[in-house]
Amino acid sequence: MEPLNHLESFVQSAEGGSFSAAARRLGLTPAAVSKNVARLEARLGVRLFQRSTRRLTLTEAGERFLAQVGGALATLQEAVAGLAQDDGQPSGTLKVSMGQAFGREHVLPFMGDFLARYPGIVPDWHFDNQQVDLIGEGFDAAIGGGIALSPGVVARELARIHVVAVAAPAYLAGRALPVHPAELAGFDVLLRRSSPTGRLRPWTLRHASGDETMVDLPQRPRAIFNDPEAIAQAALLGLGVAMLPMPFVERGLRSGALVRLLPEWHQDSGAVWIYYPSKKLLPPKTRVFVDFVLARFREARFAQRMQVD
Structure with a gap:
């Protein structure tokens, strides 16, 4: 298995678009981040980034590798940081994007029940009518419509x-x-x-x-x-x-x-969906939120109420 710091440098560089951005997040120098990525590339035998003086772009192999390791790395980081509670309850900051009016009317009302069930989770909910880059902007989930199903993103339909x-x-x-x-x-x-x-x-x-x-x-x-x-x-x-x-x-x-x-x-x-990263090791906080939303919308017969046929 690759050293965790090599994988962290790769993922942060991909999400931040530069070694400098990754260095600021990781508390390293850009040179150290670049060296970690170079060592990872040498170990894998593939080039993960196309480098230029102006930008850092993932290669096709780099995009596939990011989709494969991003979720697993996040789960490992949570475990290392001790984010899981002693009683095994999901915990951590849950970053979710949703439409302003839709979120206030149809999602916010069940926050109290969600927090009562999962007190270790801190909602960081963004009410915005603009589409987001789920993976690039570091969201755990999004609720809405029209988000591109880029590699590494899963969508579950809530209603037509x-x-x-x-x-x-x-x-x-x-x-x-x-x-x-x-x-x-x-x-x-x-x-x-x-x-x-x-x-x-x-x-x-x-x-x-x-x-x-x-x-x-x-x-x-x-x-x-x-x-x-x-x-x-x-x-x-x-x-x-x-x-x-x-x-x-x-x-x-x-x-x-x-x-x-x-x-x-x-x-x-069209439809309204709940989106989340496709990860083999989906963080518990994301998994329970997705399951909770699907269950609540199903219990409320939301799909039937949104159609008039």
Whole structure:
């Protein structure tokens, strides 16, 4: 087995993108880190990095080796550092990324039960609507959608998410309800601007029979937001009709604060997943968190609640 310091130097250099970054994390000099990596390469008989004066890039062999040893090294480091409690309970800092509104509404409520069961774990939860580099940024897990399944990342589906048309009862008072998506153009509409592209997101709806149609949206919408939570709040305030994913409107629909329009029509926006590194020796803190989330979402029938068919 390779010396632990050689493997640490390799993993930290890969995650930090340079020997200097790895040296700062490990408390070594860049020369010492470079020497450790060179010795590892000599022992393995392969080049793990492409080196230049400006950057450090993993070779194909280096990427495979990182995926294989990264998780095992993290587990060994926890054992060496004595992070496991005397009673064998999982422990350590648990770094998780999740969407802001989704995390507050659907994940944060069970933190108390999770901590009661695993008091040795310290949640370090990042509420951010931006996608993260799970391995490169050192996250133990992430909850959301659209994260690239790069080598070394596993995804477990929590639910398929449907998008529906909604409005507040006060806004709908005195108005005839639409019977076809084309009629939505005659209402005040609350549109969403995509943060990555800056474009307005179109409204496409699928009927229960399978037919699809795109709504011809008005030239002058009532308002435009780049945040679905803000759109949901605007709809609750009676400002107009919105097309929103079920996680943002389910509570309002249950309470009657929102009304679903066109009940036979919806849009499929993909799935929400829990992501975590693919490691043969997954740290106990990550393993119990993933299992806990899957169990809670299953018990709450989250997948069924997010679909309207």
